[in-house]
Amino acid sequence: MKLRVAGTTYTGAVVDLRTRNVGGRTIAASIRGQRRFPVVSCPEPPAVYAYVGHVHPSMGLRTRTALAAAARSRGYETPQDDAIADRRAQLAELEPPPPELPDPVDPVPESTIDGLQEAVATHRGRLTARQAVGADDEAARAALRDAATELSERETRRTAARETRELRRERARAYRDTLEKQRRLADELANLRRRARATLVDRCTETFAQAIEAVPGPVPDSPLDADPVPAALGVLRVARTPAPVVLETDRFRSPTAASDCLDAPVVRC
C-alpha cells in the first residue's frame, strides 16, 4: 500500500500512524474509496471491509453478517445465488417514476344535469303550447335553445370529468401494482439473502472458531457471540484481505505481529 498523510508518504504492508494525528475511521473510509484524502493506493477491499475494515474498541459487529461477507470474499457461493441475482435484476428494472396524473376535475353533480333536463322539457312544453295556439314563439324558441346549449355543455363536462377520473385511477393503479410487485420481490430477496447468509455462516463456523482462537486474547466460549473486537479479528482471518485493515486495538504485540496473524496489510492508528 501507499499512503500519504499530511505531506508524509508511507509504503509497505505495515504502516504505524500512532504518532500521527489521524483517525482510524478517516483512513478506513479512504481505503474503502469513500474519501479522497488522505490518499491511499491499495487493492480494492472486498465488501467484508464494511464490517471489519476498521477494528476499534467501541465498534459494533453483526458477526454472522460479517462472517458471510468474509466467506464471499473467498469466493464461496450458495444455492441461492442465481435466484438472488435474478431478483436483483428484476428489482433494478422496476424503478417506476410516479406517473403524471391529469389534474382532478370537480365532478358535475347529477342534480345540475337533472335540473337542466327539466328546464329543457319545460321550455319545449311552453314552445309547443305557444305554437298550438299560433302565438309568437320567438322568445320560447330562444329560451329552449339556451337551455339545450347549457345542458349539452354540462354533459360534455361531466363526461370529461368522468374520463379524467378513470384515467387517474388507472394510472395510479398501474403504479401501485408495480409498487406491490417491488415489495414482493424485495421480500423474496431478503429471504433468499437470509438463507444464503445462513449457508455461508454454516460453512465457515468451524474455520471461524479456529481463527478466533488464533488471535491474541481470551478464547470466547461461543465464537459467534464473541465481543466485537475478537470477532472482527476472527472474521479478518477468515476473509481474503488484499487491502489494508485499520487497527485501533492493543491486542497485538506490534503492527507487524497483527499483519502476520491476520495475513493482511495493516494500518495501526
Next chain:
Amino acid sequence: MLLVVTYSRAARRDLRNVCRAHEDCVVRQFGRAALFSGTEFGAFQALRLHEKHRLDVQIEHVEPFEPTDVPKHVREAAKRYEAREEPATPYERFASGRDLPEPDQLRGVDL
C-alpha cells in the same frame, strides 16, 4: 368510510402515527392500511397523508355491506356451496348440473 392503503415505508409509518394520534377517526387499523371514519375529519387525515406521500397513499370510499345488498342467486350459491358434502369439489363442478350460476357468469356482472 375511507380505506387508506400505504405503499411505502414512510407512508406506513405516518399512517401508524395518525392512527395513534387520532383514534377517534380510525375505525380499524390493519398492517399497512386503515379504515377511517366517513367524516370530514377522517377525510382530512387521509388527505394529509396523500398530500405528503402522493401515490404511495391510496384512498378509497368504502360502503357498508350487508348480504342482502347482492342478488339472491349469489347468496344462494354461496350458501349451498359452503354446505357441500365433498370439500374438495371446486365451485365450477359443483355448480354444473345444479340450478346455480357458473363462475364466469358471476364474474361478468357488476354488482
